Amino acid sequence: MITLKNVTLRRGAKVLLDSASVTLNPGEKVGLVGRNGAGKSSLFGLLNGSLHEDAGDYSIPSQWHMAQVAQDMPETEQSATDFVIEGDTVLLAAQREVAAAEASDDGMRMAHAYMELHDAGAHDAEARAQALILGLGFKVSELSQPVNSFSGGWRMRLQLARALMCPSDLLLLDEPTNHLDLDALVWLEAWLKRYAGTLIVISHDREFLDAITSVTLHIDNARLVRYGGNYSTFEDMRAEQMLLQQAAVAKQADKIAHLQKFIDRFKAKASKAKQAQSRVKALERMEKIAPVLADAEFSFEFQEPANLPNPMLAMADVSVGYPPPDDAPAGTPPTTIVRNINRSVHAGQRLGILGANGQGKSTLVKTVARALAPISGELTEGKGLNIGYFAQQELDVLRPADTPMEHMIRLAKDTIAAGRSGWVAGREQDLRSFLGTFNFSGDMVKQPVGTMSGGEKARLVLCMIVWQRPNLLLLDEPTNHLDLSTREALSVALNEFEGTVMLVSHDRALLRAVCDEFWLVTRGGIEPFDGDLDDYQRFLLNEAKRAREAA
Secondary structure: OEEEEEEEEEEOOEEEEEEEEEEEOOOOEEEEEOOOOOOHHHHHHHHHOOOOOOEEEEEOOOOOOEEEOOOOOOOOOOEHHHHHHOOOHHHHHHHHHHHHHHHHOOHHHHHHHHHHHHHOOHHHHHHHHHHHHHHOOOOHHHOOOEHHHOOHHHHHHHHHHHHHHOOOOEEEEEOOOOOOOHHHHHHHHHHHHHOOOEEEEEOOOHHHHHHHOOEEEEEEOOEEEEEEOOHHHHHHHHHHHHHHOHHHHHHHHHHHHHHHHHHHHHHHHOOOOHHHHHHHHHHHHHHHOHHHHHOOOOOOOOOOOOOOOOOOEEEEEEEEEEOOOOOOOOOOOOEEEEEEEEEEEOOOOEEEEEOOOOOOHHHHHHHHOOOOOOOEEEEEEOOOOOEEEEOOOHHHOOOOOOOHHHHHHHHHHHHHHOOOOOOOOOOHHHHHHHHHOOOOOHHHHHOOHHHOOHHHHHHHHHHHHHHOOOOEEEEEOOOOOOOHHHHHHHHHHHHHOOOEEEEEOOOHHHHHHHOOEEEEEEOOEEEEEOOOHHHHHHHHHHHHHHHHHHO
């Protein structure tokens, strides 16, 4: 078992753990939670040996094999399959022993070495590696492609596959879902449920934690508090504890009343559709944990849109995709991904965009956001349409060398030029105050964006969107770098938003809480999806099974 007894852990002058004690038993699946900066990743450093306790006792069985996802971006011409196979350290050691035994010309040593190689699974290593790669969303045609040919997000998926390939007694996963879409996430959940070792996972995805963990370890005020149960159980227990603290409840009364107001409002609106019922349940859950939400360090709201055109936009025989590259020969046709879209988006709609990886969800959103032109057909916008777009890669809209203040000044000038803002040049203090509501205060407003964390960049993009008072929100994986409290704040803000929302996300808690209906992007087209997210997960697992059988 893993034991921490009165452990103190510092990073620089900051005390992250102060006389913390906990015991984790073999085979337990543990969710490690706590606010950003609480010390979650530093605790991983203690577990993997890269950091050492400043006081107290820490022990882990010496014979345990440990696996975790390497954080560096792999640079290699190895094929994806070979790169993942190398994650099996037991197999690599057996292969080295075979080579050494053959060189020694010792018959007995060779016999033992070949037996160890067989026991290490050399006969099916390639099949095991490829099953992991395919499960994480790669195509069969990509199994032999060099690692360097993939983008950063896909290379991080290969690092995850490599960690899963390693036989281990302890598996440490730090935000494993950040680079995954929903189909890969569902596959990973199923894999981790079968994992026989001890698992400790840091994640800001509530449903992911609920599905795979049975213990929650909370870093709270430099102490480790162990809760039996998954993340929702932890929140229930913590909400009960907070309700007992009457002073805290009194202080939070206004926030809780505000939450209650919109919960009542949206529950009254919900129809009997499966998706809407799913949303009612999500809101009821929010009602139950209101004290926890009210304690969150961050909240915000979208301003009421200036107008609400209806329909917001209409697509007639629209096909979306990408133009040919600049260096393509003349006459090269564009790449069409989704064809013959005939759909309208109305005021007040809450649309979740579903679809397996590569089917065209982001391409659709980029086209509606005007980042891509339609390949064909007619996309008609309602008069006064004002789009707020959160790109999957925040840096698509941010300049690394510029500060948050410079971003806001440029945004204000652009909206003045477009006639959509009454902001007066020279009123920088207004912009500084607005940045402050998104936790950008003091010197942070002058810090280059390129030096900021992923969560801070995501928060800046949200700040810029809210300032524009959009009536149509296009959100493509907005939660990738947001912690749990900021995700809850986003969920509350989206539920209060008066305009229209189109949401692509692998965060099922957000989809359940926000969306009343779903579109499914599949097989080159778009169709309404009648079920709820549980139905969609079953659909994904069936599709993955069919794809594996075909492969």
